[in-house]
Amino acid sequence: MAKAFGELFKGYRVASTQTLRNFCVEHGFDPGNISKLERGIMPPPQSEAKLRQYAEALKLPAGSEEFREFVDLGLSCAGQIPSDIMADEDLVRKLPVLLRTVSGKKLSAKELDRLVEEIRRA
Amino acid sequence: MDQARAPFLTYEDANAKALETLLSRNWNGQIPVDIEAIVEFGFEMDVVPVRGLKDKYSVDGFLTLDLAAIVVDEYILERHPTRYRFTLAHELGHKILHTSTFSSLKITSLQEWIDFYLGLDEQDYGWFERQAYWFAGVILVPEEPLVEEYEKVLGRLNSSGLTDTALSYSSRTQLAGTLAKRFHVSTGVMQRRLEETGIW
Numbered sequence: 315m316a317k318a319f320g321e322l323f324k325g326y327r328v329a330s331t332q333t334l335r336n337f338c339v340e341h342g343f344d345p346g347n348i349s350k351l352e353r354g355i356m357p358p359p360q361s362e363a364k365l366r367q368y369a370e371a372l373k374l375p376a377g378s379e380e381f382r383e384f385v386d387l388g389l390s391c392a393g394q395i396p397s398d399i400m401a402d403e404d405l406v407r408k409l410p411v412l413l414r415t416v417s418g419k420k421l422s423a424k425e426l427d428r429l430v431e432e433i434r435r436a
Numbered sequence: 437m438d439q440a441r442a443p444f445l446t447y448e449d450a451n452a453k454a455l456e457t458l459l460s461r462n463w464n465g466q467i468p469v470d471i472e473a474i475v476e477f478g479f480e481m482d483v484v485p486v487r488g489l490k491d492k493y494s495v496d497g498f499l500t501l502d503l504a505a506i507v508v509d510e511y512i513l514e515r516h517p518t519r520y521r522f523t524l525a526h527e528l529g530h531k532i533l534h535t536s537t538f539s540s541l542k543i544t545s546l547q548e549w550i551d552f553y554l555g556l557d558e559q560d561y562g563w564f565e566r567q568a569y570w571f572a573g574v575i576l577v578p579e580e581p582l583v584e585e586y587e588k589v590l591g592r593l594n595s596s597g598l599t600d601t602a603l604s605y606s607s608r609t610q611l612a613g614t615l616a617k618r619f620h621v622s623t624g625v626m627q628r629r630l631e632e633t634g635i636w
Contacts, residue, residue, distance in 0.1 A: 333472035334483045335513055335520065346485045346510050353482065402546065408505065409549045410498035411538050412530060412556075412564055417494055426550060429493055436486045436507065 315391035317354030322384060324352040326372040341371040350436075358388035365389065400434045408433050440537055440556060442563035447570050447632065453532055454574035467581050468521075468620035474575075475506065475524050479531070483524075485510035497523040499530045501543060518622050522572055529571030534564060570632075577619050577629040585618050586611075586635055608636070 327337055338345040350356035359365060365388040366381075374381040400408070409430070413421060421429065461478040463469065475481050482505035489495050489509035496519065497508035506527045513520050530538075543549050589611055593603070603611065609623065616626035630636040 328477055331473070331477070333476050334485075335472060335517070339514075345483075345513055346487060349482070349484050353484075403544075406543060406545060406549060407502035408500045408507075409543075409546075410495075410507070410553075411501050411503070411534075412561070413493075413495055413498055413553065414526075414565060415494040416490075416496070420554065421493060423550070423554075425493060426553065429495075430546065432486060432489075432492075433507070436484055 315387075316357045319358050319387050319391055320352045320354040322387060323348075323368070323372070326374060326380075326384070327352070330373040332372075337371065341367075343371070358392045360389075360392040362389060365392075405430070405434055408436070440541060440552065440560065440564075442560040442567065443534065443537055445533060445567050450529070450533060450567050450570035451574045451579075454529070454571045455578065457528075457532055458575060458578065465581060467585070467618060469576055469578070471521050471525050471528070471576060475528055479528065481505055481528075481531075483508060483513075485513050487511070497527055499527040501538070501541075501549070503531050503535060503538065518616075518620055521576060521620055522622065522625060525572035525575050526568045528575070529568035530564065533567050533571055573625055573629050573632065576621050577626065579633045582615070582619075582629060582633060583635065585615055586630070589614050 327334075332340070334345055334349060337343065338348055347356060351358065362385060365385045368388075369381050369384045370376070372384070374384055415421065457474070458469065461474050472483075476483060484500075484505050484507045486507055487510040489497070489507070490512060495509070496512055497506055499506055506524060508520065508523055512523065541552065543552055593607070593611070609627075612626045612630060613623045615630075616623045619626065621629075627636075
């Protein structure tokens with residue numbers, strides 16, 4: 315359900331031609347949270363007011379069917395906790411193809427372990 | 437596991453691929469190039485901000501193995517738009533230039549990825565990076581609008597009594613800085629583009 319809401323969210327954002335950064339800067343949202351919301355990793359907020367704020371930022375006309383459906387879907391899956399542990403096969407797809415550090419040095423095995431855990435939660 | 441070998445690509449190849457990418461996304465010659473829209477809408481890639489990526493690992497961003505997302509340091513995304521734009525352009529460069537190389541890797545486990553990362557030849561790594569740098573520079577600062585903008589800025593300088601050859605080091609840096617603002621890139625990237633295109 316959270317995934318369906320996320321896909322709907324992203325679909326509306328893309329349709330309104332707002333990039334992730336522009337959308338967040340313009341409306342004061344946290345880009346990390348919005349990205350997680352769109353990918354179904356974070357559940358929608360339980361607050362109807364917050365969902366309405368998102369709907370307005372996504373340029374859904376107030377009172378329209380899309381607006382109502384968006385808020386209703388958000389409310390129906392609010393509070394559902396998606397699995398926050400990414401399965402190993404999903405994790406492999408999200409690993410870096412190349413890692414460019416500013417210093418040009420490779421990361422140590424320990425740093426790689428920590429980074430992998432961050433990717434798992436991202 | 438097979439080693440990943442960087443393909444043989446020259447600056448001209450990267451230049452051609454970057455222009456092809458721009459034109460295939462209906463670029464109308466406008467600057468600054470909207471790289472965020474190209475990545476998110478044109479290539480339908482996810483942008484995944486991660487807090488602390490730069491501070492903890494000295495990494496601005498990376499392309500994921502499935503080539504479907506660009507993971508980027510959240511602070512850079514929020515506070516350093518020119519660096520963010522370059523990161524997106526650079527990682528898109530890997531996707532465009534190196535897809536066939538990366539697709540053939542067939543990494544299926546975490547250990548295989550660690551072996552791949554630790555075993556990657558430094559020289560090949562350098563070539564992958566250099567090619568993506570070329571691509572990023574060209575897609576953000578295409579030659580044609582660069583020449584046009586350069587002529588405009590130089591015209592203003594000439595009308596104040598300066599000639600191209602008379603430009604001092606600081607004047608050149610200033611000129612590059614002015615152009616960099618027009619294209620929303622860093623002064624360093626602009627200086628490199630002025631050299632790569634033979635304008636300087």
